[in-house]
Amino acid sequence: MLRNAVQSFLAVPRAPDPPRRVWRDWALVAVLLPTAVxxxxxxxxxxxxxxxLVLAVGSILALLWRRTHPLTVPAVVFxxxxxxxxxxxxxxxxxIGLNTMVAVILLPYSLVRWGSGREIGIGLLILLIALVTGSAAEYNGLGEAIAGGVFLFFPATLGHGVRYWTTSRLQEREEMRLRERELLARELHDTVAHHVSAIAxxxxxxxxVAATDPSAAVDALLVIEAEASRTLAEMRVMVGNLREDEAASMAPPQGVADLERLVRSVGDRPRVELELTGDLADLQPAVGAAVYRIAQESITNAVRHARHATRIDVRVAGEEHCVRLTVRDDGDAGASAWNSSGYGxxxxxxxxxxLGGSFEAGPGPDRGWTVEAVLPRSGAAR
Structure with a gap:
């Protein structure tokens, strides 16, 4: 077990590459060099x-490389x-040495802050040897030797704390980016797929009907134009939210009130019927948006995959503690209305x-496909 722990520690990679030299290092050297001289x-x-004097000047100049060479610099100096x-x-x-060389206590910090696990292990061993030989060369009692050890290794402890905090922050940011990517993928799938399906x-x-009824063809072109414009507008909002140099869109998310426009955009092949019952006021925005997106995805899949479907029924019922969404189509019995390998x-x-709710989808009792989602009105996540 101890062996595994040591191997795991030695396998720790270096911290993210630091700046080669920062103004603080230059300022520190600019102050220490004249002082040492x-x-x-x-x-x-x-x-x-x-x-x-040569040792002091060399040790101070070496501080300029402490970030990019966290092991080499302390190994040479110590x-x-x-x-x-x-x-x-x-x-x-x-x-032998000057008091100004006390600045080398920054090197244990740099070692643990930016070094890999193997580099940290080797570097700490070098520091320990330097501490033992230094205490032996100038021994003034056990208490002073212990104090010297604390003074030397405290920066290393501080470097470990800063490294842990920075790594945690980077991991949190990476997790946030992954969540945003998942959200964007879901939004693109739910929104763009619906509009593109309608366009197709x-x-x-x-x-x-172009050859027999030109006016119907013109109507189809008008619907295609509207759907394409709506798709472009929604994609601009998504892309704008991803750009770090632009303010996030403040437009409210689509909700239950937008379902009527969604139904009208599908047309009459198959016909979509919407029924809203119960108390649907004062829903949490996240709940309303989820109802809209689930209904949108369900309609899109029914239009795409339900064979010989002539009707899609969308029912949203506001109950005391929840909102129930049901989407049914009358496609062929046993027909697969869904692509199980897709993202819908x-x-x-x-x-x-x-949101702390439930979702079920499967073939209807008689024919077609049925989707049912139950969401708590409060939108409390589990």
Whole structure:
């Protein structure tokens, strides 16, 4: 189990690529470099002054690459620090370095913030070795050694917290994008498929009667024009909602009040009859939109697939705690009015389920196909 946990940690990929250099790093280096030079020149108790100054300047300049090379930079810097501690232990010289080099505590943060799991593991081992050798070279008691460890590893803990928070935010945004994609796919399927089906049916009818009844062909062209214009308008709304640089459309969603226009747009082949009963006022917008979309998809599928259907009955009943939608056609008995591999059933089931309702679709008791959706009036999601 421990082995699996270690392997899982080592397999953690790097965090999303950070900016190569940001203004904060440049500002930090611009402040620290003159400070290190002044300390190296003016401070009197600096052992190996030229070496200490070179180490300090090199460590400070390395901060510019801490984001893009989260392991290499701390490995080099703390490797040099460890080497200096070992030299101090062997030669009994005081530790080599300037106080300005305290800025290297940013490197543990960068290691955990942007490194991969393997890089973090290697880097933390290097930090631990540097801590042990540094404490041995300048040992002033166990308490100070522990305090030094906390001081060194606290930035790593902070980097882990920031990385976790950032990753969570990215995952939430990705989940939101996926939900928006699903919603868009459902809207495109429900809306565009309905209008395109109406256009195709009217075009076929116009072609049949064009030679014998030109006026009927003209009427069919008028319906096609209206349906195409409505489809373009709805697609513009959807595309506008997807663009980040444009305000989202404030148009209210279509609901029960729009069902009459939906029924009229189908025509009389087959004839669609609408019946509204009960209390349908004050429905939640999400409930009204779901009723409209489920009815639209049901009518579209009946027009497309119900063989020899002459009538489609749409009934919406407002009950005390719910709204019941029923769509029936009188197509041939046993005929498959639905494409089970399509997205219609999936989309309608999702709409009903998300609102805490139920959805059923199947062959009617005598003939045709029956769709029934029951949605709570409050639209409370499960």
């Amino acid at each position: 002044l300390e190296g020149v003016l401070r009197e108790d600096v052992p190996w002054r030229p070496v200490a 490797g040099v620090v460890t080497l200096g501690s070992v030299v101090s232990l062997i030669s009994d010289l005081p530790p 049916i009217r075009a076929q009818a116009g072609r049949v 059933l999936v989309g309608m089931t999702e709409r009903a389920t998300l």
